[in-house]
Amino acid sequence: MKRKITFLFVLFITFQFSFSQTDLDHYKYVIIPTTYDFCTEPDQYQLNSLTKFLFEKQGFIALMNDEPLPNDLINNGCLALWADVLNESSIFVTKFRVELKNCQKQVVYTSGVGQSREKKYKVAYNLSLREAFESFDTLNYSYNPKISEQKAVSANTEKSTAIAPSVIGVAQSDSKSNGADMDQPLTARKIDVINYELLNSKGEVVYKLIFSGKEEFYMVEGMQATVYKLNDKWVIAKTIADGSLQVQTLNVTF
Incomplete structure (x- = not known):
C-alpha cells in the first residue's frame, strides 16, 4: 500500500513538473510591475529590478510595465506572462512567492516559498526573492512557440x-x-x-x-x-x- 501511495505521489509531482515546464515554454516575455502592492514606491528596495534580473537569468525576456513593448507582443499580448510577488510574511519571517498570470489573468505558475529571518527589509526581501526563484531552476525554461x-x-x-x-x-x-x-x-x-x-x-x-x-x-x-x-x-x-x-x-x- 505504501509503495502504491509513493508511486502515485511521484507520478503526480512528475506530471505537475512536466505541465508547468511545457506551459511556461510557450511564453516569450515576462512583464514586471514597477511597484508591488506591499511596497510604497516604485522599485522599493530594488525588488522590481531584482525580479527582472532573475527572470532574465532564467532565459525570459523581461520587461518593466512602463517599457516600450516589442512589435510581436503588441500584436499578440498572450506571448507575455504578468509577474507578481506575493507577500506571505509573518512578524518574524519574510516569505515571498512569485506568481505568473497569462493574458486572461489566469494563474499559470506559482513558485515555492522563499524566506528570510533577516530584520532589515532590503536584505530580507532580496534573500527571500532569490530563494523563491530557485523553483524556476528545475523548469529549465526555453521558449518554444506554439x-x-x-x-x-x-x-x-x-x-x-x-x-x-x-x-x-x-x-x-x-x-x-x-x-x-x-x-x-x-x-x-x-x-x-x-x-x-x-x-x-x-x-x-x-x-x-x-x-x-x-x-x-x-x-x-x-x-x-x-x-x-x-x-x-x-x-x-x-x-x-x-x-x-x-x-x-x-x-x-x-
Missing part, C-alpha cells in the same frame, strides 16, 4: 509590407468576428479603475479589456487579441483561425 504563433510569424515575415496597409483601418474580411460588427459604434464602460467593457448599442458586452500596464494598450479577455491606439484610432489585433494576424479599426468611444 504552432499557431510560428505560422503567424512566418506569414507576417513574408507579407508584412503588403498586408498591413490594406488590413489596418478596414474591417472587411471578418467584420462580425466575435459577434461584433466593426462599423457598429461601441461604448467603453469602466469595470474598475483600469479595466473596461466595450458595449454595443444593445448594451451587450462585446469585449472585456484588461489593462496591460502600458498606456492605451489592453488585452482582450478570452481571446488572443489586443486593443490599442494606432494613428489616433483604436484597433483590435487578433490571431485568426489560420494562425495569421488581423488588425481592424474599432468604432469606440471611451
